[in-house]
Every structure is written in C-alpha cells, then in structure tokens.
Amino acid sequence: MSSTDNKESVLPARRRARAGEGIGVLLLRRLRDGIITLLLVVAVIFVLAHVVGDPALVFSPVDASDEEVERIARAFGLDRPFWERFGSYFADIFTGDFGESWWQNRPALAAVAEALPNTIYLTLAGIAGAALTGIVGGVFAGSRPGSLFDRGSNFFSISALSVPNFWLGLLFIVIFSVQLGWFPTSGMFGVSSIVLPALTIAVVHGGRVFQLVRSATVEEMSKPYVRVARSKGFPHRMVLWRHVLRNTGLTTATIAGWEYVRLWGGAVFAIEWVFAWPGIGTLTINAAERQDFFVLQAAVIIAGVFVIVSNLVVDLLYRVIDNRIKSS
C-alpha cells in the first residue's frame, strides 16, 4: 500500500510533524486520538453483542441449555434498560473487568495477560529480522538503481509482499521441519522454535521495509550533494556510507518502527496460529472457535491498547531523534 500511495514522501502523512509543535502537545494529541479509537471499538463491540446479537446467547457457552442461558441473562442483568447496560459495560471495561472465560475458567484478562508477552517476544524477533534484511537490501539496491541486484531484489520483495503470510509459514514447515528436520513444527520450546515464525515475519515485512528504504535511498542519491561528492572524486561506497546513510538514517528508523506497529495489524496472529505459538493470535482464534466472547473481547482491547501505546512510542522517538538532529 504505502509503496504506491504517496509518491512525494516515503512516510505516511500523519508521520510528518506539524510545524512548531512541542513534544508534549503531540503526545497529548496522540493519546486523545488513541483513547477515542479505543472507545469507538469498545462501543462497536457492545452494539454488536447487545443490539445485533442476543447478548445472553453471546455470553453463554455454545452448548448451554435454555435454563443456563436464562441464568446467565439474569446474572448479567440483561433485563436492565439499554443505557444502563451500556454504562455498566464501560465501567467494567475501564476497571479491568473483562468477564470470566468459561472455556478457561478464569478471568479473560488473565488468559490475555499470559499470551501477550509471547506475542511481543515473537514480533520483536520478527521485526529485527525484517529490519535487518530490509534495510541492508534496500540501501544496496537503492544506491545503484537499475543494477542487477536492484532488479532482482526488487522483484523478490514484491513477491514477498504478494505471498499469504500464513502460507509462507506452512511452506517453511514443509521445507525446514518436515523435509530437513532442522526446526520444530510448532509450539514454544527453547530458541529453535522461534526461528521459523520469526523468519516468516522477516520475509513478509522485510519486503515492505526493503521497498520503503530503497525509495528513500534513491531519493537521497539524486540530491545535488551526492553529485558534488562524486565529482570531487569520492568513491561511491564512501559517499553512500558517510553521507547518504547519515541522512536517510532517521527515515529508516521510522520505517522500521512503523512496520512494527503494522505487524500488529494482522500478520503476526495468523503466523502464530500456524506455528501454534501461544500468543494473542492463537488465543483469539481458539476463543473464536469456542465462541468465548469475553476472551475475544479482552484480546482485541488489550492488543488495541498495546498498538496505540507503541504507535505513541514510535512517534515520540521520531520526534526526539529529529529534534536532536536539528539542534546539532
């Protein structure tokens, strides 16, 4: 998406800082936006559960009897008026009461809290791989546009973006686990089990990082100072490492951070499911199969909070580094 929709700048519009704005103001604005988003999502979930569906059925196990459903309806006070239910629902969510999971017989929040660190671990490992391959490849390709390496790696990265991420995981299982027997097919036991899921993330997201870093490098290479340095007789490699990389470094760092947030938008959850990685994705899909509404809801909201916070951190880091560069 990002590779085609803004030609003028590699970074999405919202990442470009507004002029003359302090970090405090930015932080507050982002925080407000985040809270509004979260409220919207919670409201949509409420409306779906209470207005579109029958809440008593939504809240109860799939195989519950009629009496049980009625008992649940009473226990949740579903006979109360709509606005009262709406209010108490919000109060519950914001005091951290996400309901009991009937599947796991414990608070839904506990199940999510257990899965969250595993997902964070996997996403960090994956994004490290993606950043490494994407940045190194992107700089080399972008520094010599039109070269064999550029054309080859460009095609490879478009292919990486076209492949379904979960299918790539399955392909790696067939090759590296079934045929070669190098890594376990699934689960989380020791370091070897993170290799394949992290590799899958690295390939898919590395493709996008590559594209963005490449176009940033191409743009930078076409600037007059590069031509000046070249005409003075500096070797290509020196211009690249000493001049160009220093100027694209900030953009590159932001691309990696932005990609991390993006990873939480989807890919990681299906990949977790493929490798039976005990994170948020696997939990959510198991809960969806069992129609365990409270775990589903808790997973979406907690993941949402995490994404909003990491968005904030990326923005903040960008501003801090940017300011340091400007003042030095």
Add this chain to the structure above:
Amino acid sequence: MPYRVVASERRVGSPPIRRRLQGLLEKRGWWLFALFLSLMAAWAIFPGVFAPYDANYLNPRNRLISPGGASPEGSHIAGTDGLGVDLFSQMVEGARLTLMIAVVATLLGAAIGVTVGMLAGYFGGVVDRMLMRLGEAQTAMPMFLVAILLLSLLGPSVTILIIVLPTLVWPIFARVVRAETLQIKQATYIEAAVATGCPTSVVLYRHVLPNVVPRILVLFVVEIGHVMLAEAGLSFLGVGVQPPDITWGLLIAEGRPLLTVAWWLTILPGVLLSVTVLSLNILSRRFEQYAGAAA
C-alpha cells in the same frame, strides 16, 4: 546512472540473444502476468471448461494421490485430497468465490473511500478532520483481530465477509483521494465551474471524480490483492468462508492437517494465490507508470 548506460550501449553492436531475451522479459514481462490473470478470470467464469473432474466428486479409493499421479479415472495434475477429490478441479472451482469476494469487497471499500476522500478534500474543515481521523484511528487498531471478533459474533458467511472486508481498505482510498482532491480543487476549471453556478454535487461528480480515476484504478488493482490475502487469512483461521464453499484460502486450511503427508494440498493453492496477487501488484505498477506518463 549515466556510466552504466554507456557501458551497456557499447555492447549493442552484437547483442547476445540471452541479453535481448532478458530485456524483452523485463519490458514486456507484465504481459505474462496479465495473461495469467485472464486465465484466472476464465476459471472463475467457466469452471466447467477447465476443471477435469467434478469438485464435489469424492472417491476414497483415489485418496492422497501426489501431483502428476493417476487414478483409474484419469490423471491428476495437482494430486488428490484426503477424500480422493481432484485438487486441480477444486482450485479451478475456488477461483470464482476467491475473485468474487475480493472484487466486490474492494469495490465497496473503494466506493466508501472515494466518497469520504472527496468530501473531506473538497470541503475541508470539520468534515475533513472528523472523517480522516476515523480512518487514521482505524489504522492504529489491530484490525485483523477486530475482523475475527466481528465475524465470530455475526457468524461467518460470505455476505458478512463482504461487509467486513471493505472496512480494512476504505481508509487507504480515502487518504489518496483526499490528497488528489486537494490539488484538483486549486485548478482553474473548478473555479470556473463554481463561478458558472455549477452545484457542488455536479462539480464533484463531473469535474473532480474523473480526475481522480487514474489513481483510484492503480490503487484498486493493488487492493484487490490485499483483500484477497485478508480473505484467505480469515478463511484459513476458520472465521471466513465455510465449506462446502471453496476458496483458495479455505483449501489451504483444509490441507493443513495433512501437511506432513500431503504437502501439495496446502502448497499448491497457496502458489496460485501468491501468483495471482503478484500479478495484480505488477500490473498496478505498470498502470502507475502509464498513468504517470499520461498525466
């Protein structure tokens, strides 16, 4: 890189055939992808012509034949599944729903996004801020998880899928169209249209919309691919298309339990899906160059 051009031109005197083929492939290679997409469209429209067997016909005696193998009933290029159904026929059959869902959902998303983007860009102010914040807000949410929750609450079905998928793509259309509209708004012909008393709806429909179409088309082609991947993901996770309907994503999911004994059941439908999305990506780049040259 001027130096490189000179270096390659020096060889023009006697161009080796390999090099000429390579150049031809790079300049005209997109034809292959266009051809592939047409083939997929043909599969979707006339599955009966291409499928050698009935995709619902099962014969347990023919189960798990590997690709290229044959049963007493004939050959199976892509092998058979655990129930003895021909995989190639299933893939042909799956093209219809896979393409249909992706195209319809992307059309819906584009319609919403273009409307929102044009209104936001043309009117600006509060409308702009509210509409665009909604889109921004959404990109800051784990939308895939939200989609799983929605689908499991509403009950997975093709209709619900076509309603949920556009929510993933409309913000991109809105952002691009808004940016284009902001530029077009400055043009003299818009000013002229407004001055001659054109109602706003006519200005938007007759003067702004035709000018954003090239960009929308480029984006549309890419986004069909993205929606296709999202549908495959949701179907793979069991909250999308349900059997007996067939899509490529669902075929991958159904092959997964047999991954260690019959790799082709998961790998081949995925190859088909990947090449389709790749073709869309490459064609959209081609369109982009073309639209850029025309503008």
